[in-house]
Amino acid sequence: MNRSALLRAHWDRATALVLLLIGVVVLVIGWFGVSDVPFASQQIPYVISAGIGGVFFLGVAGTLWLSADLQDEWRKLHLLEQAVRELPAPTGSAAVDRDELLRALGERLVAGTAPAARRTRS
Amino acid sequence: MTAAVAASVDSSHALTRERRDHPSLDIPWPYATVLVVAGFLVVAVALLVTAWGGASRQADPRDQVLWLNLAVLAVSVLGAGCAVWLLVGRRSVTARSRQAQQAIVLALGLDRGPDAVASATGLVTAAGLTRRHHVDCPLMSGRSPLPTGGELDSCGVCGS
Structure with a gap:
């Protein structure tokens, strides 16, 4: 898989990394800015824009990364549930062959036969 | 490459494949939450x-x-x-996890009692047990039966 496809697939993690980088750069710029001015009245705007602003970027980056993890978990559960629902239902009182069911489930998941779901929000 | 690293790489590739093949799967956040959080973000920036x-x-x-x-x-x-x-995302994922568990329980017929759960050999086991048992074995009392074949050792109590 080439790099652009990887970036498209993991756009949220890529954005989180970019925001993380921006946050660090903004904090460093703020540090140098505060160091270069002698008066507190000139330093406080740096603290607000670069200091608190940098924390702002870092917070959004962390949330985006955790959000990507949640979405992966959600996607995995969705595909699993879909594959399980497509399995043949156990019949009456006949004995259940668990191994057979799990094999069929594994084949469906590996083959990716679960159809693409519609964009629905619960 | 160690097995652990290979497994990790495989898992990472599978994740990327799922994201690529199913880019528009529904998301764990309702529209209301998306709007509310977007509002929070706009207010915070302002x-x-x-x-x-x-x-x-x-x-x-x-x-x-x-x-x-x-x-x-x-x-x-x-x-x-x-x-x-x-928090909303975590709650949604937890709810979906319960749904998936329920679907698996239904698919395996675990909701239809011990007799239905028993495999073709009529044997069951349970979480935490290492041997196979008959459905009516005293050691299965109060446990949720799981179907099993002949891969586990036999029980000394029921002689399965």
Whole structure:
């Protein structure tokens, strides 16, 4: 898989990394800015824009990364549930062959036969 | 390459494949949450920019404290928005996990009693047990039966 496809697939993690980088750069710029001015009245705007602003970027980056993890978990559960629902239902009182069911489930998941779901929000 | 690293790489590739093949699967956040959190974000950015502009126009540090407080409020609003986002997402994933478990229980017929659960050999086991048992074995009493074949050792009590 080439790099652009990887970036498209993991756009949220890529954005989180970019925001993380921006946050660090903004904090460093703020540090140098505060160091270069002698008066507190000139330093406080740096603290607000670069200091608190940098924390702002870092917070959004962390949330985006955790959000990507949640979405992966959600996607995995969705595909699993879909594959399980497509399995043949156990019949009456006949004995259940668990191994057979799990094999069929594994084949469906590996083959990716679960159809693409519609964009629905619960 | 060790097996653990290979497994990790395989898992990473599978994740990327799932994301590529199913880019538009539904998301764990309802529209209302998306709107609310977007609102939090916009308000937080507006407060931060206002605080920055306000502090920049003041020459006396004592007059800047108000704007500094406003910036702290902006970060608090952002934190609240992020917390709402992650909490709602976690709750949705937990609910979906329960649905998937329920689907698996139904697919395996685990909801239809011990007799239905028993495999073709009529044997069962349970979580935490290492041997196979008959459905009516005393050691299965009070446990949720899981179907098993002949791969486990036999029980000394029921002689399965």
